[in-house]
Amino acid sequence: MSEPTTRPVLHTIVCSTRPGRIGSTVGTWANEQAGAHGGFDAQLIELADFALPVFDEPEHPRFGRYQHEHTRRWSASVAGADAFVFVMPEYNYAPTPAWLNAMTYLVREWHYKPAAFVSYGAVSGGMRSVQMAKQILTTFKMVPMLEGVVLPWVAQKVEAGRLNVPADTDAAAGAMLDELLRWAQVLPALRR
Numbered sequence: 478m479s480e481p482t483t484r485p486v487l488h489t490i491v492c493s494t495r496p497g498r499i500g501s502t503v504g505t506w507a508n509e510q511a512g513a514h515g516g517f518d519a520q521l522i523e524l525a526d527f528a529l530p531v532f533d534e535p536e537h538p539r540f541g542r543y544q545h546e547h548t549r550r551w552s553a554s555v556a557g558a559d560a561f562v563f564v565m566p567e568y569n570y571a572p573t574p575a576w577l578n579a580m581t582y583l584v585r586e587w588h589y590k591p592a593a594f595v596s597y598g599a600v601s602g603g604m605r606s607v608q609m610a611k612q613i614l615t616t617f618k619m620v621p622m623l624e625g626v627v628l629p630w631v632a633q634k635v636e637a638g639r640l641n642v643p644a645d646t647d648a649a650a651g652a653m654l655d656e657l658l659r660w661a662q663v664l665p666a667l668r669r
């Protein structure tokens with residue numbers, strides 16, 4: 478098989494929309510990791526920028542007949558990506574409601590795309606939210622990665638507005654991105 482000529486587009490999506498969120502700091506770090514990896518066209522996406530209301534499309538999203546401009550914007554963004562890193566905190570042992578809402582808006586735009594997680598929180602590092610999110614991803618025909626980054630006690634890792642993590646966390650990000658790239662290179666065949 479010939480090598481792909483363009484790099485897959487990777488969206489690192491900050492899944493907290495909370496004003497003052499740590500998620501933006503974590504997302505900046507994760508997107509920098511993706512840029513340094515070199516295998517992707519790495520783009521940082523703030524879910525908050527789409528200001529999605531609680532799901533308000535009249536028709537099932539699988540038809541793609543969107544009535545609202547906010548849905549069309551979100552659809553165009555997701556359709557333009559080949560892979561995702563969800564920057565995911567844990568809210569009540571679960572993914573953020575903003576993330577589930579954003580997932581719900583679309584169907585085909587998610588299909589046959591790989592996703593990994595950089596999770597964070599208190600003692601769990603967001604692992605419980607990720608386990609729940611992975612189950613949901615399969616409904617969208619997405620492929621969740623085993624490899625991921627887990628950041629417990631995340632607030633203690635923020636210094637001067639930057640995420641400060643040990644080298645083994647960078648290594649975990651590298652392993653996650655390597656695996657994501659492998660899937661991102663083969664799954665386009667299923668989207669044709």
Ligand SMILES: Cc1cc2nc3c(=O)[nH]c(=O)nc-3n(C[C@H](O)[C@H](O)[C@H](O)COP(=O)(O)O)c2cc1C
Binds near residue numbers: 570
């Ligand atoms: C509504 C809510 C629920 C939370 N539930 C959990 C939880 O179940 N587990 C956990 O480790 N942290 C929990 N936290 C603490 C978050 O990990 C912490 O506030 C983190 O900064 C949230 O990410 P954000 O700043 O990007 O919104 C919760 C925070 C909020 C606001």
